[in-house]
Amino acid sequence: MDASEITALIVRAALAGDHEVEILADVCDRLNAAGMSVVRASLVCNMLDPTSDARGVRWLRQRGGLEETFPRDNEDWSAENWDRSPFRFLVESGERTFRRRLDATYRRGEFPLLDRFQSDGATDYVAFVWRVGEGVLLGGGEGLVASWSTDAPAGFTEEQLESLSAIMPVLTLVMMFRTNHQAARTLITTYLGSDAAERVLAGNVVRGRAEPIRAVVWYSDLVGFTRISDNSSAATVLALLNDYAELQVEEIEAHGGHVLKFIGDGILAIFPHDDTALACSSALDAASGVRDRIAALNLRRAGAGLPVTAAHVALHLGELLYGNLGSARRLDFTVLGPAVNEAARIEALCGSLEQPIIVSSAFAEAAGEARDRLVSLGRYAMKGVARPQELFTVDLGQGDSP
Numbered sequence: 001m002d003a004s005e006i007t008a009l010i011v012r013a014a015l016a017g018d019h020e021v022e023i024l025a026d027v028c029d030r031l032n033a034a035g036m037s038v039v040r041a042s043l044v045c046n047m048l049d050p051t052s053d054a055r056g057v058r059w060l061r062q063r064g065g066l067e068e069t070f071p072r073d074n075e076d077w078s079a080e081n082w083d084r085s086p087f088r089f090l091v092e093s094g095e096r097t098f099r100r101r102l103d104a105t106y107r108r109g110e111f112p113l114l115d116r117f118q119s120d121g122a123t124d125y126v127a128f129v130w131r132v133g134e135g136v137l138l139g140g141g142e143g144l145v146a147s148w149s150t151d152a153p154a155g156f157t158e159e160q161l162e163s164l165s166a167i168m169p170v171l172t173l174v175m176m177f178r179t180n181h182q183a184a185r186t187l188i189t190t191y192l193g194s195d196a197a198e199r200v201l202a203g204n205v206v207r208g209r210a211e212p213i214r215a216v217v218w219y220s221d222l223v224g225f226t227r228i229s230d231n232s233s234a235a236t237v238l239a240l241l242n243d244y245a246e247l248q249v250e251e252i253e254a255h256g257g258h259v260l261k262f263i264g265d266g267i268l269a270i271f272p273h274d275d276t277a278l279a280c281s282s283a284l285d286a287a288s289g290v291r292d293r294i295a296a297l298n299l300r301r302a303g304a305g306l307p308v309t310a311a312h313v314a315l316h317l318g319e320l321l322y323g324n325l326g327s328a329r330r331l332d333f334t335v336l337g338p339a340v341n342e343a344a345r346i347e348a349l350c351g352s353l354e355q356p357i358i359v360s361s362a363f364a365e366a367a368g369e370a371r372d373r374l375v376s377l378g379r380y381a382m383k384g385v386a387r388p389q390e391l392f393t394v395d396l397g398q399g400d401s402p
Contacts, residue, residue, distance in 0.1 A: 003166035008031055010167065014174040020057045021065035023174065026168070028059050036160050037152040038108040039122055042174050044070075044087065046141025048183045048185055050190055054141075055179055059098040086111050087145045090127050098163070117149055124155030128165060130172040138180045144172040193271075195258040196333040199323075209330055210323025215272035216363065217320070217335070218257060218342035220248060220290075220313045222265040223351070228307050239263060240307060247293045248311065255286040260334050266347075268336055270320070277368030280317065284370050287313045287357045288394060312350030316343040316360040345382040346391065353377060355393045364392045 006027055013023045020043065028038050031116075044056035049227060089111070092096040102118040103124055109115065114125055120352040122273050125147065136342075140286050148164055150156055156164075160201040187195040222244055228235050245267065251261050254268045256279075273279035285343040288313055294369040318339025324331045330368045355377065373396040381388040 006163075006167050007170045010170050010174055015365065016175070017218040019067075020175055020178055021067055022055050022058075024059045025065040025080065027171075028061070029245045031163075032061075036156070037150050038148055039120075039151045040117070040149040041081040041146075042147045043144060043171060044146075045144045045172075045175055045179050046137075047179055048139025048141065049186055052289045052362050055182070057175075077260050080326055083327050084112055086114065086125070086127050086147065087129075090129050091142055091145065096129055099156075099161075099207065101132070101311075102149075103155065121151045123151055123153060124150045126156060126161060128162065128168050130168045132172060136176055136180075138183055144175050146171060146268040154379075187193075191301070192333055193258045193260055196255075200333060204333075205331070206325065207326060207328055210321040210325070210336070213270075213272050213320050213322045213335075214276065214318070215261055215322075215335075216257075216276075216279045216314065217318060217339050217343040218252065218271065218283060218286070219316075219340070219347045219349075220267045220311050221347055222402070223310045223312060225265040225309065228309060232307055236307065240301075240309070242310065243301070244294065244298060247297060248290050256281040257283065257286060259300060261332075263272065268334075268340070272322075276317065276366045277370065279365040280315075281370040282362055283315050283363075284357075284359070284367070284373060284394070287315060288315070291356050310356060312347050312349035313357045314343045314350065314359070315363050316346060317362040318342065320376040342382070345385055346368040349380060349391070351381070353393075357394050359388045359392045366392075 006260050009022055009030070020235060024043060025043060028331045029043050030040050030389065034094050036060075039061045041059045042056060043058075044054055045070070046053065047055045049055075049069075051071055052072075053072050054069070054070045055066050058068060059067060068383060086098055086100070088184055100111070100114055102114060102122050106114070108118070117125060118395055127145065127147040129145045130143045136143075146168060148156075170305065183196070185201065186222060188200060192200060222241075228240065232240070244265075245262065248267055252259055252267075255271070257271045259270045271279040271283045273282070290313065294310055298310075298325065316339055318337060320335040320337040320339055326332050342360065346360055349355065350358055358377065359374065364371055367374065374392040377391045377393055379388045379390050
């Protein structure tokens, strides 16, 4: 078996954009065609991700390949699959290779995973760690850990082990490259939102490049946040912010909106759509959903003795500039325009008018059938807005639950 041929295959496949699952499956097929009798292979590396510690690809002879991620908060996975895993033993040992023959000489009980492999018919197991420099890592970690199992009666030959070791550098580069690429996309989306992230990744990274859009503006704020902050620990305040932000973000995104910015305890979002009436209806559904979910959240938090709050939401419709603002090397992808300021001014009236949701006259006029769900609050003057305007709130008698 010529390891250089397999290495060249991996490089060509990676440059062609093939997924690691496909690449690993092809490698295993070629190794088996050369007589190695691989039954299982696994590649794992750390991943800089808000919800996952690592990602990997795995190939099983009877099932094919699959991609897997390892969540940060999965205690069962951590205890069973990492704390007593060969990978952990190898990484912490400082060695490059770990091997256990799964024949009559194998001592069961050391690694539950290998006990299972032996019961399934495997005769040999080898794992490699390929450590990389800081210039390759994104967020820390070691590099790549890979394992191979065979059911050949005599296990792996020395030549086969040398071949597996020889393909490790290129497998590491491919896996790290794809993982870092995926992590970068995830992080940009996490911090910018899905729509802004796609625009940035498509090349919109130049200061001053923005496009005019017409969209519903969402501006929300938490009620009594300053009072809660003054009377609660920092950890309690942070947990509160996360609880109330999470449900707002989920409702906004579930109804087609894009969260652009967290402003202290406030949220700025937009609902852009060619069908303005649909955008208004979607934003109104999201605001009503937030109100209902906060009521349920408050019951749970109050039952646990935690401080509770509510959200004031303003919805406005207007012309915006959507794009890059800032310095040449420090940009923010956001919206600009008087409509954003007006939405903030409308939200400021929620407290004095004792309304959780207030929408502008421009929103009401464009809302189509959703206009029937609104009731007028009268005309009001707002600081920084040239003329008084009629404001509206949700009519609880039109199908919205209290």
